[in-house]
Amino acid sequence: MSKDAYAQGPRQGSDRIAQDGFSTVTDPADQTFTAVYRVRERADAIAARAKTIALEQSIEMSDEFVADAFVREQIVGRVEAIETAGPEAFDVRIALAVATTGAEPGQFMNMLFGNTSIHEDVRLIDVEIPPALAKAFGGPNFGLAGLRARSGATARAMTCSAIKPQGLPAPELARIAARFAAGGIDFVKDDHGLADQSYSPFADRLRACADAVAEANASTGGNTRYVPSLSGNLDRLRAQAEAALAAGVDTVLTVPMVIGLPAFNALAREYRGLAFMTHPALAGALRFAPPALLGKLFRLFGADATIFPNHGGRFGYTPETCRALADAARAPWHGLRACVPVPAGGMTTERVPEMLDFYGPDTILLIGGNLLAAGERLTEKTAEFVSLVKGGR
């Protein structure tokens, strides 16, 4: 299907995008973004199916009844290419108008996969955006270089662990944080299940853990960062971000699919002094290819580091998926800062050499339960992990 198929009737309405955030866009390549779908379909039906997806994702009606030339030429989704991806599987590239997003994260996701997400035989496998959208959403505040500066790791991989389980009161969580810090870890994050619960309210936990880590740093000369998990709606997220800054915290954790992408992007843009580590909870339920969602999109909306399930752990990602995700997070992309991949999910210290081999040094290694299983030897076990990473492979 060519673009010309929609070029009927008098051209009108070209000033309809004059007032938007993209009014300075002069490069025609900046006027569309591309969604790539993997579609299970018969070869003789894929052309019609691709056009149906292009309509569903743009005007949500048949273009047969659209008289308006601006809509036909600029708004209707356009099938750019259809490539064979296997038996009865095709990769369909569809160009959609940047103007339809209103430069808003939720509406951008809606345009990418809103209704088509309901079709079980379609997955969103990639997203390509013009510089204008990269600029609008902004990407990581600090990225790889900024996280390296925080941890003092100039070239090596960085280390991270998680405070758990939920249910413990703040002072006990703080004791765990202190032990991780004493072991020399770079980042100690809240488990993503630690929210604002009565048995360890956010404010109490923040104060207790930040103080405990600061004290451990003062004693060891280290610079472990406590990374609290922010949760709730935008009001609560802002209040927690303010509290974190007041407690001397400069790196936080969020769960974008739980708090919502509009809230995540708003927070990242408002708090330019915070680095954001993201957690993949709820994201696995989407038929989004993990490299596109956890690598590209989370980075685009503001993730400085993206946690994901490493292959061979508790979850089912393949090595290829992990490699593609890490590449998507770190590759040069419209000048956005590099987002640090954080492989996790049932990792052990035994796997450190192999993980360093696989991901290289521009990585944060996250080991939680395996360290916590050391019980009273948590500090020593953490030091062993840190030493393995510092020693490289």
Place this chain on the structure above:
Amino acid sequence: MSKDAYAQGPRQGSDRIAQDGFSTVTDPADQTFTAVYRVRERADAIAARAKTIALEQSIEMSDEFVADAFVREQIVGRVEAIETAGPEAFDVRIALAVATTGAEPGQFMNMLFGNTSIHEDVRLIDVEIPPALAKAFGGPNFGLAGLRARSGATARAMTCSAIKPQGLPAPELARIAARFAAGGIDFVKDDHGLADQSYSPFADRLRACADAVAEANASTGGNTRYVPSLSGNLDRLRAQAEAALAAGVDTVLTVPMVIGLPAFNALAREYRGLAFMTHPALAGALRFAPPALLGKLFRLFGADATIFPNHGGRFGYTPETCRALADAARAPWHGLRACVPVPAGGMTTERVPEMLDFYGPDTILLIGGNLLAAGERLTEKTAEFVSLVKGGR
């Protein structure tokens, strides 16, 4: 696995939930909610797998290393039942502590399906909550009775259509709205792709469509409701809700999985005078059974009416899924108002009798593209739809 498996060590920490929002909970049944997962697993492995899921969804570590009695007794997820659901398929019921949710929608979703969503062989098929959570999240502001009162339909099914395509300027969208209203439809909603775009900014569209519908009502004596789509982060949603109220609007559309459930619930609770119709975009990508997500959870967080793809349309839901979804939306549930099912997605006026037969009168029938295909005869085609519904089957 019995509850007693965790009952070890001295009981402590029982005052850790004294200060939370559930401190007045005295009925032990109010202390947990239940997630039901459909798991593909071998029969000889399902017991261990169920326990693994219970741990993943609660403390995210092995309980072997948890010394704290409060955590072991009250926080660790508990396998309540495992039922065969087919060859190598089991329904696993897991009880989770209400206190872990902090009465916050995002964290509640995180507890229900956060990490487990990443396992491709697990679907969340049902959710059972105690009255305390129903009260915390609140459900529909108006529900079935309130929407009936708005439309003046005391016993019949109600009618709805959608303004599209996106790309048209506000005055042209308003002309379409006016024609729907002239045809006597109950609700005219924005297409869910209409957000806040430069070619029809929300404020312009709201004013133009609300005025056009009010004018048509004045001329026909009808009471069609214009239902604008609210989008963006919580700040923008609030601004749009205020503008809608100022324009005399009392019913709005939101896309909960696009704006984020924390934002949706916050909006529904703040704007008690607005009725909320929800759209399923992006929700289809989740491995949530549609009745649980679009029926129960959207209702719980505040949907007065829930749009979903009817069987036999553009999407793949079965009649059984549609029936279960409609039942979940309308059934008595902890005193929450009934949420009105809105079957949609490629419906035609020819299907009205069959749909009324299937769903009964406590329903809103939504037909979009099929009416718009009438072009200049839109008012007449709308009147025909309305007449078919008013006539019943």
